[in-house]
Amino acid sequence: MASKRVRGIVGSFKRYRVLAFATGVLIIPLFVVSLPAHYIWHYKGTGAGVLAFIGVLHGFLFPIYLILALDLGIRMRWSWTRLALRMLAGTVPLAAFIVEHRASKEVAELVAADEQRTPSDNR
Secondary structure, eight states: OOOHHHHHHHHHHHHHHHHHHHHHHHHHHIIIIIHHHHHTSOOOSTTHHHHHHHHHHHHHHHHHHHHHHHHHHHHHTOOHHHHHHHHHGGGSTTHHHHHHHHHHHHHHHHHHHHHHHSOOOOO
16 A cells, blocks of 8 residues: 555646646647747738637646646646656647656656655554
8 A cells, every 4th residue: 555645646637637638739829820829910800709718728737837847846846846857748739748758757756766665454
């Protein structure tokens, strides 16, 4: 059985993972379609509402992503620099996926190390 700290980290990571994926998915069309359409081509047609909705949705989810990244970072005892960089990953297309993948590896290593330390009760 995992320690209380590791169980907390795993739960925190699951919440973080969902929001990292959501912000990562939403920022791609925001940067690739919405911003160029608005600022380069000054597009204001029927699809502009959908593009604005993507921006609003990302803007709503991003603060939640920041809170969950902070929670995970404190539980994982990341340095403030590492935490800040991981929090900023939600503002760069594809970066959230890369950072989430690295965090996944760190959490998996922590869980494996914890399982080796604590004897299992599989009787």
